[in-house]
Amino acid sequence: MKTSIQTKELSIGYHDHLLFENLNLTIPRGEISVFVGSNGCGKSTLLRSVARLLKPTDGSVLLEGKDVHRMSSREVAKKMGILPQSPISPEGLTVHDLVKQGRYPHQSWLKRWSEEDSEKVEEAMKATRVDELRDRPVDELSGGQRQRAWIAMTLAQDTDIILLDEPTTYLDMTHQIEILDLLFDLNEKHGRTIIMVLHDINLASRYAHNIIAIKDGAVFNQGTPESIINCELVRAVFGMECQVATDPLFGTPHCIPFGKGRCVIPKVNEAISGA
Numbered sequence: 001m002k003t004s005i006q007t008k009e010l011s012i013g014y015h016d017h018l019l020f021e022n023l024n025l026t027i028p029r030g031e032i033s034v035f036v037g038s039n040g041c042g043k044s045t046l047l048r049s050v051a052r053l054l055k056p057t058d059g060s061v062l063l064e065g066k067d068v069h070r071m072s073s074r075e076v077a078k079k080m081g082i083l084p085q086s087p088i089s090p091e092g093l094t095v096h097d098l099v100k101q102g103r104y105p106h107q108s109w110l111k112r113w114s115e116e117d118s119e120k121v122e123e124a125m126k127a128t129r130v131d132e133l134r135d136r137p138v139d140e141l142s143g144g145q146r147q148r149a150w151i152a153m154t155l156a157q158d159t160d161i162i163l164l165d166e167p168t169t170y171l172d173m174t175h176q177i178e179i180l181d182l183l184f185d186l187n188e189k190h191g192r193t194i195i196m197v198l199h200d201i202n203l204a205s206r207y208a209h210n211i212i213a214i215k216d217g218a219v220f221n222q223g224t225p226e227s228i229i230n231c232e233l234v235r236a237v238f239g240m241e242c243q244v245a246t247d248p249l250f251g252t253p254h255c256i257p258f259g260k261g262r263c264v265i266p267k268v269n270e271a272i273s274g275a
Ligand SMILES: Nc1ncnc2c1ncn2[C@@H]1O[C@H](COP(=O)(O)OP(=O)(O)O)[C@@H](O)[C@H]1O
Pocket: 014, 019, 037, 038, 039, 040, 041, 042, 043, 044, 045, 046
């Protein structure tokens, strides 16, 4: 396995409260890795730390063997782009201007805005279908449109590693699949390493090569969805009872939660509602 990112004895937290202690994690290169775990378990914190947005209390994050906290922000931004969970854009900033900001790491006083920069911006806007919104202020868009504009900015950055924190939030089902398909193609056709947080374990199972399940400040398990997603994992990580079936289209694990609901198979109903 080729490594893209490694954490070494990483401890991270806020103030004097540690969320992760001595975490050793290896994220493969050229694959789609997805963090899953219950609300508040630290997925965003871990992703932000990997992206160098949060300084570790102890230990290190290695990007191609180099400590990210010893690299300049420009150096990191050329290799790794991140879409945070709830990004905020300056008031009135247009979609086009936002996406152009993705090219910032590629500029310098020697290298001004180029034809290549314009092309990357146009490509990114097209791929996320925000080209028609180019002159609209980002803060006036719907949640889904805004999310797509931010994804476009991350794509324009044109990095080998793309980190995304719940990129499908606010999107309807069609747009969720559209974005995940886009990320899938970026991986499959362009060899990009995708590392993201998804809260839908079924979509995670369908798109990820590698799932990293987080619980209590540690990696509960890591591996292919087929090898690690089962009732025990779902119970331990999400505190939920479920049946794990096979997705009829993709053959990937598909969790069906117990609980209440309209049921047309009376016998099964008794079992799943715990009656
Ligand atoms: N900036 C912050 N300052 C203090 N505590 C925070 C901060 N951000 C997150 N937390 C806390 O850290 C824990 C993990 O948060 P987070 O990483 O956002 O979880 P997740 O993304 O898995 O839902 C939560 O208890 C949250 O309240």
